[in-house]
Amino acid sequence: MWLRPDAITVWRHPEVRERLAWYRAVMLDEKPAKFRICKHVGVDEEPEAVRAMSESELWGLHDKLSREFKQVKARIEDGSLSLEELEKPRTSLLSLKVELAKRMLRACRFCVRRCGVNRAEGEKGFCGLGQEARVSTFFHHFGEEAPLLGGAGHPVGGSGTIFFTSCNLRCCFCQNYDISFYPENGVVVDARKLAAIEAELRREGAANINFVGGEPTPNLHVILGSMEYLELNVPMLWNSNMLCSEETMKLLVDVIDIWLPDFKFGNNECAERLTSGGIDYVGTVLKNHKVALENGDMIIRHLVMPSHIECCTKRVLDMIANELDKDRVLVNIMGQYRPMHYVARWPEKWPDIARRPSSQEMHETFEYARQLGIVFEPIS
Numbered sequence: 001m002w003l004r005p006d007a008i009t010v011w012r013h014p015e016v017r018e019r020l021a022w023y024r025a026v027m028l029d030e031k032p033a034k035f036r037i038c039k040h041v042g043v044d045e046e047p048e049a050v051r052a053m054s055e056s057e058l059w060g061l062h063d064k065l066s067r068e069f070k071q072v073k074a075r076i077e078d079g080s081l082s083l084e085e086l087e088k089p090r091t092s093l094l095s096l097k098v099e100l101a102k103r104m105l106r107a108c109r110f111c112v113r114r115c116g117v118n119r120a121e122g123e124k125g126f127c128g129l130g131q132e133a134r135v136s137t138f139f140h141h142f143g144e145e146a147p148l149l150g151g152a153g154h155p156v157g158g159s160g161t162i163f164f165t166s167c168n169l170r171c172c173f174c175q176n177y178d179i180s181f182y183p184e185n186g187v188v189v190d191a192r193k194l195a196a197i198e199a200e201l202r203r204e205g206a207a208n209i210n211f212v213g214g215e216p217t218p219n220l221h222v223i224l225g226s227m228e229y230l231e232l233n234v235p236m237l238w239n240s241n242m243l244c245s246e247e248t249m250k251l252l253v254d255v256i257d258i259w260l261p262d263f264k265f266g267n268n269e270c271a272e273r274l275t276s277g278g279i280d281y282v283g284t285v286l287k288n289h290k291v292a293l294e295n296g297d298m299i300i301r302h303l304v305m306p307s308h309i310e311c312c313t314k315r316v317l318d319m320i321a322n323e324l325d326k327d328r329v330l331v332n333i334m335g336q337y338r339p340m341h342y343v344a345r346w347p348e349k350w351p352d353i354a355r356r357p358s359s360q361e362m363h364e365t366f367e368y369a370r371q372l373g374i375v376f377e378p379i380s
């Protein structure tokens with residue numbers, strides 16, 4: 001706690017308590033995490049019968065159970081139902097999700113790149129990952145946003161952060177490039193081992209399990225699989241660039257308690273120039289933010305880049321205010337950008353971002369966010 005006293009004081013803000021109410025309740029073990037509810041929603045079919053279904057049949061069943069899940073979760077949230085009153089079905093919604101992720105791996109479409117490669121047979125797509133997930137490191141992270149560290153009655157145990165290797169976006173200024181650009185770094189983890197890591201982090205006081213990278217999306221099958229083995233209660237946090245495919249979002253919305261998405265670029269031209277490109281960045285990320293917000297608590301991260309206040313920062317803030325629900329999200333406006341990776345090596349190629357943002361640019365950003373009514377001050 002002495003490291004981050006704001007982990008205690010942040011919960012005094014009514015907006016933080018209201019907007020992160022579900023996450024806080026799970027963190028404090030007052031409510032079960034969504035992945036645990038998923039284990040109690042399902043069908044009394046034998047797992048073998050479900051595995052024999054076609055993928056479209058599986059999606060049909062998944063979507064039906066996902067609707068059922070939302071009703072059950074709403075009753076658990078309002079206190080009219082408890083997890084203990086529910087039986088465990090022979091085939092749960094969670095196990096269906098794991099099966100669907102395995103099927104998707106055979107023609108990978110975990111993210112919008114939709115490479116279509118058979119990763120189950122070792123083929124590799126844009127992210128460079130085959131069947132195996134690799135973890136670069138994991139630890140109790142005390143540098144994350146204050147509500148993610150604990151507090152509100154929970155020990156300030158930090159965010160139980162698990163860093164997966166590789167990334168499907170690859171920004172030229174990547175602040176984490178040793179993890180993002182080298183898929184073969186780290187150690188291989190399967191679902192059971194990942195669950196053991198998650199359990200260890202929670203037992204040692206982590207406020208949540210924070211899936212990050214690199215990027216967690218290419219590791220979806222192992223992440224969902226780990227939840228089948230995990231018996232502890234802990235909020236699940238998705239810390240992502242949000243290039244998830246539509247199918248991936250459908251698998252995630254019933255298991256993620258709190259979203260920590262990046263919203264970096266305000267237009268596709270800047271995204272194309274500053275990343276590996278080839279995608280509709282704004283369309284994808286905005287759509288996925290909308291889906292995520294309908295299905296959980298959310299802190300959006302925006303990294304302010306120098307010279308990109310008008311084209312990126314203000315446009316992102318406009319989209320948050322006008323196209324998402326600014327009365328439900330919290331925003332972390334981050335001023336720690338510095339030229340890294342390719343930009344540090346070849347600053348002449350990206351002169352616009354070859355410096356830190358100025359105090360004038362940060363001031364202008366904060367003023368603009370205030371005018372829009374965005375809540376960022378308790379978090380940033």
Ligand code: SF4
Pocket residue numbers: 108109110111112113114115116117124125126127128129168217218
């Ligand atoms: S996760 Fe994305 S980048 Fe990686 S193989 Fe699948 S679709 Fe391609």
